[in-house]
Amino acid sequence: AQTVTQSQPEMSVQEAETVTLSCTYDTSESDYYLFWYKQPPSRQMILVIRQEAYKQQNATENRFSVNFQKAAKSFSLKISDSQLGDAAMYFCAYLGGGGANSKLTFGKGITLSVRP
Amino acid sequence: NAGVMQNPRHLVRRRGQEARLRCSPMKGHSHVYWYRQLPEEGLKFMVYLQKENIIDESGMPKERFSAEFPKEGPSILRIQQVVRGDSAAYFCASSPLAGGYTFGSGTRLTVV
Numbered sequence: 275a276q277t278v279t280q281s282q283p284e285m286s287v288q289e290a291e292t293v294t295l296s297c298t299y300d301t302s303e304s305d306y307y308l309f310w311y312k313q314p315p316s317r318q319m320i321l322v323i324r325q326e327a328y329k330q331q332n333a334t335e336n337r338f339s340v341n342f343q344k345a346a347k348s349f350s351l352k353i354s355d356s357q358l359g360d361a362a363m364y365f366c367a368y369l370g371g372g373g374a375n376s377k378l379t380f381g382k383g384i385t386l387s388v389r390p
Numbered sequence: 391n392a393g394v395m396q397n398p399r400h401l402v403r404r405r406g407q408e409a410r411l412r413c414s415p416m417k418g419h420s421h422v423y424w425y426r427q428l429p430e431e432g433l434k435f436m437v438y439l440q441k442e443n444i445i446d447e448s449g450m451p452k453e454r455f456s457a458e459f460p461k462e463g464p465s466i467l468r469i470q471q472v473v474r475g476d477s478a479a480y481f482c483a484s485s486p487l488a489g490g491y492t493f494g495s496g497t498r499l500t501v502v
Contacts, residue, residue, distance in 0.1 A: 278432075311493075317479060319433075319493035365432050369491075377423065377446065378483075378491065380432030 276301045278368050280381035287356045288389050294341075295351045295384050297366030305371030308342065310351045313363040313383070322364070325349065327371075353386075361388045392416075394484050395464075396494035403501050409469040409476070411497045415484030422465045423491070424457060427479040439465060472501045 277300045287293035299308070310322040325333045325342050332340050337357075341350045353360055365383045370376035395414040403409050415422050420440055425433040426449075435449040439459035450457065454472075459465040469476055479498045483491040 280432075317496050317498070319481060319483075319496075321491075367432075377435040377438060377449070378425075378433070379435070380425075382430075382432045 276303075276306075276368050276370065276379045278366050278379050278381040280366055280384050282384050283382075284385045284387070286387045286389060287353070287360075289356055289358060291356055292352060292354045293356055293386065295353070295364050295366075295386065297349045297351070297381055299347050299349065299366070299368050299379075301347070301368065301370075303371055307369040307371075308340075308349045309367040309369065309378070310338070310340070310349075311365045311367060311380075312360075313365065315362075319365075323351065356388050358388050358390060361386055394419075394482055394492050394494035396480075396482050396497050398497060399495065401497055401499050403472045403499065405473060405501055406471050409472050409499055409501075411467040411469075411480050411482075411499070412464045413467070413482030413484075413494060414464040415482075416492055419484035419486050419492070421485045422459050423483045423485070424465075424467050425481045425483065427481060427496070429478075433481055436467070469499075472499070474501050477501045 279298045306327045308325045312320045312322050323333050323335045323338050337354045339352045363383045366381040368379045422439045424436040427433045437450050437457045438446040454470045456468045479496045481496045482494045
């Protein structure tokens, strides 16, 4: 079974600075997808960024980028130029290569606070 | 497109009552997933349904929980004889055939 581990329960960053959130996973599959979701106090699950395992290039979405190390099974999220609105819970998630027929496996999440 | 709609947003039930949570997937999405989020935890998979079929219910508790996705109407997650431990946020997600989850805003169930 796949597992996702987020070992840091909380992190804090100064506004406009850069922060990196860590995630490791375990799988025996070669084809899969990795995600970072943001959950603000509204509870809505918001997709931040997605990475396909077969792609060597790290995904980037504006201020958000990932460092995907497939051999090390590591998938960290870097937030540049942090903004107050980035404060939220962040969840790392794994989806098997079966596409819609696979279920997402989530880590326990990390609470990010942004200091003004 | 209104997105994935869940209702109610908040639900309070007394111990022993039944809870019904509804999920209307995005237009064109025929796959529905239910997840549960306990306090300070990530989301845990419960069940995956397509229209009129349960595809994977490996995350559903064996008793008191059931789910359906009828030909017409929303998907329903039903919890019978609720207990305090059922208090959680319940999320629904939908996807088209090719994958790509969209989550609803969740239903927070409180059992008193």
